[in-house]
Amino acid sequence: MLNTFSKIILFVLLPIQFASAQLIPIDEAELSEMTGQAFINLDHSSSDGLDFTKVSLGLEVKTSLNSNLLDVGNYDNGSDIRIKDFALGNIESDGSITPFEIEDPFIELAFEQEGVKQNLVGVRLGFGGAKGALSGTIESLSGNINVDIRDTAAGLNNSGSALGGLAAVLLANSPIETTAQLVDSNGNLDQTRASLVGIPNGDTFDIYASNSLERIALTVIDALPQTECAARTWIGSCKQLELEAQSCEALGISVCFDLKKYNTLDVGTNVVKDGNGKVTSSDFAEGLFLGFQTKAITWIDGTTSTTATRGAFLNVPNGGLQVNLADAFKGTDRVRTRYVDPYFSGF
């Protein structure tokens, strides 16, 4: 007596007795018709005494994911990269998912010639392009995570400094531009296990006057230390002022910020947000990669080169992250990443 499972198997196998076909080889002409190989690309290059082999995949990836912990390179009582409650993508207020998008991921190997041997000295997982919300509590980060700060001087009102508040009033509509990078507590560039992002020593806050009153204000402020007028009008008033950062301060305004305050970062270029802070459009940012190397290696993406330090290294290309002054000073709120989210009181 056959049991049910056996009956099922028999039903599946039944057509075998009626089938009349045999496996035949595919000839060269048919094989030549096969397409799809352009999905994979393999490249070899040499630079700076190293040989590189890169395998790229033609993929479009959209995802929304959460992880309790991403911890890479944990040794000597610390981690090269440690992000708690890591998430990609976000859930909008209407319940729809806005995914994190990735284009054309690749794996690249770096070899160093030692006599007749080729030693593998680095490997990286990278993306041709990426955009979307990256969330998490960044406890430690080794890498290159330049943050472009773009705003008007009115945003200096968030600095918590009296001088910053005064500048906000005087220079309300003046555009401000600067780039923050991973630094130590003294404002020195520090790409290894950093917990602060800020304006490195010697770099500047650039303020651009948008009218004659603001040009007068910039000319007055130019008399203060750690300032320099980078461009003047024909009558000599200042139209572009540089405030130099030293020891995490510029004109008494703190310019170094705890990475943990940045709970969500919008990866992408030309990020446009509406009045509620929702990203309405953005373009893919090139050069996002996670590398692992035994020595400093300069990885090349098109015309851009990035030197990664020994160990694990997360590179977010310049312009890949953009915040306004309020976000820079106060941090960014975490977006919703789950439908039942502990960061939204469990709802």
Next chain:
Amino acid sequence: MLIITNKILVVLTLFASSTLVNADLITLEDSDLSEVDGEGIGLVLEDFIYNAGEAVNGGGTFEINGLQTSDDKDVTISISQFYIAASGSNQGTILNPVNIGRLNNPFNIELRDGDNYGVDNKAIFEFSAPSVANGSRLSERPDVGIRFDLDIDGNPFQSLDNHIKSLSIDGSYLRLWGGGGRMEGEVALNIYTPNMAFFACDSNHENCGQTVEFRDVSIEAKLGYGEFQPVTFDVSSDGHFHFSVGTLEGKCATNSTGGCVSGSDRNVLIDFYDNGPKTNIYIDNVVVAGQEFGTTTVSNLQIQYLDVRSRDL
């Protein structure tokens, strides 16, 4: 040259009898389904060695060509060795037979009652590796390795080696069922190995360089959660593939911030976050050219939506 030595212990009588029966395909009743009890075909590979490639006794060629560099030079990837053999193979140089699975813990092909797996009123096809609870013994964990030779623009360029010691995929499974006019499924892939090594040699597979090692690797990846979040895979008419993990969007009514409002649907989402498919990765030590870079951990990674499409570069 291809050498395969195996003795497959399978219940083959079903195949033999397939020509002796004559019956129509009929719809399974619920009562029939309720009797599906997990019996199936157990697979054990005993005294198994697989060793193939151009470097094996002047053996045949396995090549992937038609690839190009970004500046349009032809690329050929050939597999000079691919082996599965007993642990202790010394990166494929000492090949002894291995038993993969055992009679009381084999690989299985089974039909499951979908009611127990979040797929109501359907039977599920399952292919599963030996269970974790009754895990593979050391003698049942093979060494696996593959060596690629790269040729760029007609010039032998480099040989890349990958060797995995004492591999176990216990607890892995693939489950498939029909749904929505397509095949749906869920998958678990577990990889346990004490050592995974990568290195490069010259085109003659000599003068090999230093190694990147991943020591004590544990990867437990699960994708899909029954019909609630099925995994799908299909290929379009232009030859490109599409892989997806179902979205959670629309699974519950949401409040003004996008979160689930109280109710049964919210409880389903809570169950998903607590008990749904997760991926955990732990590598005890990453060693590059003798330098140790410590542990790597990805904990409780859950996918709420994934859509992957291939395209021409």
